[in-house]
Amino acid sequence: MENVLGSLREKVDEALKNIRPYLETDGGDLKVLEITDDNIVKIELLGACGSCPMSTMTLKAGVEQTILNAVPEIKGVEAINLTEPDLNNS
Numbered sequence: 001m002e003n004v005l006g007s008l009r010e011k012v013d014e015a016l017k018n019i020r021p022y023l024e025t026d027g028g029d030l031k032v033l034e035i036t037d038d039n040i041v042k043i044e045l046l047g048a049c050g051s052c053p054m055s056t057m058t059l060k061a062g063v064e065q066t067i068l069n070a071v072p073e074i075k076g077v078e079a080i081n082l083t084e085p086d087l088n089n090s
Helices: 002-025 055-070
Strands: 028-035 040-047 076-079
Touching: 002 028, 002 055, 040 055, 055 076
Parallel strands: 040 076
Antiparallel strands: 028 040
């Protein structure tokens, strides 16, 4: 299993090379923390991406689509530190 996850990790890292320059331009970045046994990529948004109100869109429309298009074995992408602005509305 380690070999398969290692290979997936390499493919994910390679896919992220395509989007990382755009994140860095806006003062952000991301770090892959793990790929779960059910092929979910867990990431941490870094720098400006961690607090940006558009981080949900960046994650779904940018990062997740980039990974899913390049690595079809991946089932989804989750950010461990994503803040949802709508959750605090009373």
